Amino acid sequence: MPRPLSTAEIEDFRDRLCEAATQIFAERGTAGFTMRELANRVGVSPMTPYRYFRDKDEILAAVRARAFDAFSAALETAFATGKDVTARTAGAGRAYIDFAFAHPEAYHLMFDILHDVEGRYPDLARAEERARATMTRHIHPLVDAGILHGDPVLIGHVYWTALHGAVMLKLSGKLSEEYDFDVVVNEAMRVITLGYSSDSGMATSLLRERHS
DSSP, X not given: OOOOOOHHHHHHHHHHHHHXXXXXXXXXXXXXXXXXXXXXXXXXXXXXXXXXXSSHHHHHHHHHHHHHHHHHHHHHHHHHTOSSHXXXXXXXXXXXXXXXXXXXXXXXXXXXXXXXXXTTOHHHHHHHHHHHHHHHHTHHHHHHTTSBOSOHHHHHHHHHHHHHHHHHHHHTTOSOSXXXXXXXXXXXXXXXXXXXXXXXXXXXHHHHHHHO
16 A cells, blocks of 8 residues: 655645646647646656646646746845845846746746636636736836836836737747847837836936846
8 A cells, every 4th residue: 555645745746747747738738738648747647647636727727826936936036136126126127037038838838828717726816916916016116216107017017018028029939130139128128118217317227227
């Protein structure tokens, strides 16, 4: 009779399943994912994954929640370690880009798939809300300091939209060599920052931090 697994062992195996699932979703999309293939990747019997996740939707929700949490933690850490408000905001922006390019499969699962699970997975809803707040929270201090002017949540969404678009074009190889990722992102950030700025000198300081 197999011995009961400890809580740590259960979580470790769930992590292994989620890591393998991330790769399968990235390679085959949600339609091409099967629990049988997941079992093969991990090297267990076909029924073993069902002891940890009910079905494909549940493991996709778990994978996405973990990705959102890792993403949020990266941005929160970068923001917390800056020396001032402009450095903290610039650090969060760099952390966004670094995460997307270091973990393209996770980034794709977070933002580029249709996953209609509203209300079914509270942990995913929590992780999504954490990420959404993290991507706009760093704008509030800029508005409070008079560097930017306007609704901080809306401004945060404008920055996010521009950055996400550039990231997805880069990941799909659609940006030209002449106007590469850095050129496009720096210009987008410049235009948005100056557009929302109430002080051009302070805006220039923020842009300099983004480029450093």
